Amino acid sequence: MIKKILVILIGCIATVAMAQCPPGNIILETQADVDAFQSNYPNCTQILGDLYLGSYSTSSFSNINNLNALNGITSIAGRLQISQVDQLIDLSDLINLNSLDSLWISQSYLSSLNGLQNLTALENLRLFNNHTSDFSALNHLSSLNQLRIAFDEVLVDLSGFDHFTNINFIDINNNRQLTSINAFQNLTGVPPFTTPSIQIDDNLVLTSLNAFQNVQVLSNLEINGNPMLSSIN
Numbered sequence: 001m002i003k004k005i006l007v008i009l010i011g012c013i014a015t016v017a018m019a020q021c022p023p024g025n026i027i028l029e030t031q032a033d034v035d036a037f038q039s040n041y042p043n044c045t046q047i048l049g050d051l052y053l054g055s056y057s058t059s060s061f062s063n064i065n066n067l068n069a070l071n072g073i074t075s076i077a078g079r080l081q082i083s084q085v086d087q088l089i090d091l092s093d094l095i096n097l098n099s100l101d102s103l104w105i106s107q108s109y110l111s112s113l114n115g116l117q118n119l120t121a122l123e124n125l126r127l128f129n130n131h132t133s134d135f136s137a138l139n140h141l142s143s144l145n146q147l148r149i150a151f152d153e154v155l156v157d158l159s160g161f162d163h164f165t166n167i168n169f170i171d172i173n174n175n176r177q178l179t180s181i182n183a184f185q186n187l188t189g190v191p192p193f194t195t196p197s198i199q200i201d202d203n204l205v206l207t208s209l210n211a212f213q214n215v216q217v218l219s220n221l222e223i224n225g226n227p228m229l230s231s232i233n
Helices: 002-019 031-040 136-140
Strands: 026-028 051-054 075-085 099-108 121-128 143-150 157-160 169-173 180-183 197-201 208-211 220-224
Touching: 026 031, 136 157
Parallel strands: 026 051, 051 075, 075 099, 099 121, 121 143, 143 169, 157 180, 169 197, 180 208, 197 220
Antiparallel strands: none
């Protein structure tokens, strides 16, 4: 009888362990890693650390092309970091994700951030060296602390982001195709909520800046190295 009880207990423990998300940060470097995640943790919905997708330990691009096995995830307590992924075109498989601390994407060929429509708040959004032109999936964000968009290869017109009234830090730099910034019209920067710092640097073909009309207080404003900029509204 005791042996039977032990067997049952061991089976229950194994079942519970399989149902929970793994502790700490999670690193999925290949499509095989992503696919195995669902079978290893079939009931995992809330990741308590960071989630890294793409090449983490090597300099080559990852072969990740879909995130189907992660569509059950609803929250990530830490950062979602996607790097060196050239076969993934959007994040539509993460449509159930509704809570995330920060989003960092670098060296990706994501054409849009479609799939993140259910996010309402982000601490830090950092996009570096990507091929992304559509940020409309973030239109439902009501809170954002820091925004960095740099070295985007295809971004022509930065529009949207008009629903924010407070962002502490905005850095838009070295976007090689960016010709206009038509955004941030509702940003106020009224204390005590925030006094934003804004940097618009080294966007070589930027001609029009139609933004920040309602900002009343700034901690720093830097517009530098934009040789084609002829219109600031």
